[in-house]
Amino acid sequence: MPYTPEKPREYRITPRYIANSDADVSPPIDRLLDAGWALSRDEQANTYVTAPDLRARLAYLPEGDNCTYWKISAGRDAFAPPEWLVTFDHKTPPEVVEDFTAALADAYAQGPDAYLNNGPRPDGAGTTLQLLASGWRLNPATPFLTHQSPDNLIRLHRRDQFLPHASEMAGDTERWLFEVGPPRDVWYATASSRLPEHLLHTLANTVADPAPVHRHMRRVDLERLPAVATATPMAPSPLEVARVRAASSRSLSVPRAAPSTLAYSTTTRPPALPQAAVAGRSR
Incomplete structure (x- = not known):
């Protein structure tokens, strides 16, 4: 079957942080399950994963009260x-969440000193210096301390004022806010004040990782990608090739009527030729 704008096609999207979230959510959870964490679900199909000593946990809440x-x-x-x-x-x-849960699983295996902040409250200086060394720049036009990526698609905001710990744990505010994507299609990640420096560093790296990911997308979705993105069409899978060959074989095996049985009319026109397949778009 030919590709049409209405039929999704698989692309390799680069950088991954502008890809949509329409992908398997199991890998971030599996990283912790492989490390021996326990899985549970509630009646609404939300998923919870808890460390063996119950000190660390993950919740995946597609049926939660917010986004x-x-x-x-x-x-x-x-x-x-x-x-x-x-x-x-x-x-x-x-994929961004998966990289962070992988780092958390490794830190947990090393003990509480590796995944809890046992020293002074981190100010993120090491992480922000690393970003500046990678070409990020300070943006003085925002009310926060904001670092902006070279392609302008990632903004990291830091609140300088005092933040009540209870408010941060309730999700009412945050010390660090990642704002990712073009203005019309932004996603967010947050981190609280007491996140250990090395995990904040990991979070910044995984948010900004440009590694490619695979997505099934329509032509209209490709048009929404920013100009710096690259969308490379992937070769059809063996299953897709087999389906096309089977369909072609069936069409060729249908017997045609003999010429003498065709009714002739001077007003009859041959059927329109099928449209050519629309080529995948690559930026």
Whole structure:
């Protein structure tokens, strides 16, 4: 069957942070399950993953009360409020979440000192210096301390004022806010004040990772990608090729009527030729 603008086609999208969230959400969860964390679900099909000592946890909340689908937190005690909270909204590419959960699983395996902040409250200086060294720049036009990526598609905002810890853990405010994508199609990630510096560094790196990802997209979706994006059409899968060959074989096997049985009319026109397949678009 020929490709049409109405039929999604698989593309390799670069950078990944401008790809949509229409992908498998299992890998971010599987990273923790592979590390021995426990899985549970509620009656609304929200998913929860908890560390063996109950100090760290992930919640995937597609049926939650807002657009925050991913909440990841850790604390010193299973029954105490968490020390830090990281969130991702519903438009976040799952690959970004997966990289962070992989880093958390590794840190958890090293013990509490690796995934909890046991020193002074981090100011993120090491992370922001690393961003500046990578070509990011300060944007003085915002009310926050804002770092902007070289392609202008990622903004990292830092609130300088005092933030009540309870408000941060409730998701009412945040120390760090990542704003990613063009103005018409932005997704958000947040981190609270007490996130350990190395996990903040990991979060910044995974948000800004330009690695390509695969997505099924329509022509209209491709038109919405920013100019710096690259969308490379992928070769059809063996299953798709087999389906096309089977359809072609069936059409060729249909017997044609003999010429003598065709009714002739001077007003009859041959059927229109099928439109040529629309080539995949590559930026």
